[in-house]
Amino acid sequence: MRKVTLKAIYQHPITQKYVRRSGMAHAISVAYHAFGLAKEYDVNPDWASKAGFLHDIGHYEWYSDGEWDYQLYRNYDIHPIKGAERAHKLLVRLGEDKLAAKEISHAILFHTDSALPSGNYELSPLQKVVHLADEKDKQPDNLHHYRNIDSLKELLLIEELDKKIELILSEE
């Protein structure tokens, strides 16, 4: 039995503030991609979906003079680190299983190599799934961060994914 649903995460004010900042439609779509990849990589579909949904929760707004400043972002962004910590705190606060919270947080930390030292490193299957799910949703000029869907549709998609996860877990 899952301790925390995607719906509970989605509805939390922290999620609404920070996930919305980097794009709720992108977050939901990465959650779906991660769920889809979970079986192939033999990872927990619940953890994959949650990590996919929360992967960009660490974004900061890099604006100068009202315009998004890519140079500032490239030079100073630490969103995987910030996101790993923020998601972990949120999940624990919601009552998530401690191992799940740790694994999800690590997958967020490693979803992009911007927080990693250069060289060869081996990602765990869950970390790989979240990275690939994010890649699948990327659009030119970072348009994936600006896509919008109406909030009723967001909630329906989240509830739908919760049902899919529960169904798979009940079959295991």
Ligand SMILES: [Fe+2]
């Ligand atoms: Fe990201």
Ligand SMILES: [Fe+2]
């Ligand atoms: Fe992303």
